[in-house]
Amino acid sequence: MTLGLALHTHGKISGVDGVRILKLLDDDEWAASPLPSHQRARFVDDGWIGGDHDEVRLSAPRDARVIAAGDVVRLREGSSMVSVVWRRGARTNSLFATERCNSLCLMCSQPPRDEDDSWRVSELLATIPLIDKSEEQLGVTGGEPTLLGDGLTAVLERCGQELPDTGLHVLTNGRNFKDATAAATWIRAGGERTTWAVPLYADVPDIHDEVVVAPGAFDETLDGLYELACNGAQVEIRVVLHKLTIARLPQLAAFIYRRLPFVTHIALMGLEPMGFAKGNRDRLWIDPVDYLAELTTAVFHLANRGMAVSIYNLPLCVLPKTLWPFARQSISEWKNSYPAECAPCVVKDHCAGFFASAGPAWRSRAVRPLQYEDLSHEMA
């Protein structure tokens, strides 16, 4: 998989009424596919041809690498845009539930838009059957997916029917789970295959609410987490690391262990310099090397207590070696990159690397290619 490969390109498109979600297949797969012909396409001569009567044509993509056999694409009448809504072989694929959100996080990489986009539900329901049954893990993201209400229930149930062996990973701020009835419905629809990933930015309301720019959010999220626990849901806690969350990170780790001992995973995540984060750089930016003490003490607090903890989005050269076992290659390929100076680094293949969007203003002063001598020296 090529890093930094976009999920959109433009091409020559014809024969689409409204919106069409299509599974692209090579000849053998196309011939054997049980999918209705309306929803699949095959490659003929110089382009993709699909639909019941071969009415849909897609050719001359501006970046030919963006679309490949196995992918699910979205085409729209009157537009040259080709969107890859599911990519075969990608480390992460997500269903984008909504652009709406009831929080307004200072570092949101996907700033919400307050428009009715409930049309997405029917597109997601059409997309899900086109995803490979062998998909191990599928994300559900937004915006805040619970704002779909019954639509979220429908999406989760469709996943259960079409992709029974696929784990689901739903990103939600958890606030709407405070409604016990709604919570029970979503959790039942998600079933055992679903992990609910809920952000918690502090152990006290004022800091958490400041970060998510929503008064009362902390209390709602805690009550939502309680409902998740009562319903036996699998819960992951996510903490984005920045200046406002670092100060109480160790205490937050203790809070998670004591009040939320049921959580199955805690992800401590380096900041993604996208969306609102760019405009709020002054309030958020702290060089990761300047928060290693807090990060280390929080990670070991959790790990010693048998809690599964991961560090996301931070390159290995910034982390002390004691934290390497917790670091994951967490950045989705389409937004992942390694600058040229990383080429000689001996641990590059194990490193999360960088967000492609990260300019020099977001670069740790500790970034450097590591050599074998670096490893032996510190291990001695």
Place this chain on the structure above:
Amino acid sequence: MLRSIDLMARSQSLVTNARGEYAILSRADREALQAGRLTSEHARFHDLLALGMIERPGGGGVGLEAAAERTRKAFLLDGPALHIFVVTLRCDHACGYCQVSRAATGAEGFDMSWDDARAAIDRVFEAPAQALTVEFQGGEPALRFDLIERIVLEIEQLNEIHRRNIRFSLVSTLHHLGHDELAFCRDHQIHISTSIDGPAPLHDRQRPNPTHDSFARTVESLARARAVVGHEGVAAMPTLTRAAMADPKAVIDVYRELGFASIFLRPISPYGFARKTRRAIGYDMGAFVAFYNQALQYLLELNRRGEPMVETYASILLRHIMTPFGSGYVDLRSPAGAGLGVLVYNYDGQVYPADEARMAAESGDRRFTLGTVHQSFETLMSSPAMRWLATGAVAEQLPGCRDCAFVPFCGADPVYHAAAHGDPIGDRATSDFCTKHMGLFQILFGHLAEGDPETLRTFTAWAFNRARDEVIDAGYVPQ
């Protein structure tokens, strides 16, 4: 409810809440907190807000807080999980601290009958706990290994239907366990624990056997046992008499030399020996606390140097302090383990709520008897003795305990207080149980407040049952 106590070794105070969460504050900050004067600008404000020690206006998370309290007391739903069978009172040792719970090896009428054993097995399965421990004690239970085998096999057969998780343990001098008996222990996962009171002269003086060679025979038997059940299959603990108080290192060094990974430092219990003997081998509980403090220092030093020796009682207390869960340890919990966590089936078919109750009863105090093994579990649990002991079983309600900041980590011991003070509530000011635990919690919180990184690594390894070199860094430990 907030409780506080001054830490003796430091100019600080400990504040705790009902969930067993704590904050170590300066005395001035503690006063400000209790007077409601600790404001949002204060450096500790957020810590105390997060712990619920300062009220939050929003009121969210109440469900989680209540769940944390329920979790800590969840052991209650299990009922008695530890079932002790005293298969014989006969023993070839004549230990001074055990006069009333032994009989001579040739004495008659001191073995459990099969009829009684079989009835006790029914009581075991009437207890609601999924995880059960069945322990064999004496006297010297190995003198009736035939009965142990029969009980184990019967329980295993019945468990084909009941499907509980059952562990067996055996408290023995080891001397009478031959290869066949040890092989049976290995094949049925019977964990063995034995007594080693210190260096040979001390051990032999305290634990006289007919051939005056108890220590040598114990060491020899230990090697034999380990060869069959494995090194980890045998644990040991000392009974600490006055003679041991002078030199904690000597006792610990014996355990090191014999290759034990842990030692359980516990004082002699005040039961089971005559007043005259008490004067000879007993001691003031303050002396035990001083001994424990020195012993702990020595063990921490060993751990710091890379020798991962565990003090088992500290690991239990630290689990109570450092985790949100109950430890399941029946001798230190509230509501107390007596009857609610333990049942003892005596050789004569009487049922007691604790080993100590059995010993008190052997001294002639019959108030501690729940009934006989032939009565139903429900009858035993609603017996007059159980109702009587229950009046002193909830530490959070007891005078002297209900305001103590250590109470979330401590427990109630109605059997001890009934035996020593005449009623299950007892008097904390003169209670050895209280003196011991106040002393030990002061010592442990003193170390937590001091925050030495190596000590915290050791404590973390002990509390979370990890190899010490696996704990690369203690991580955050609340202050």
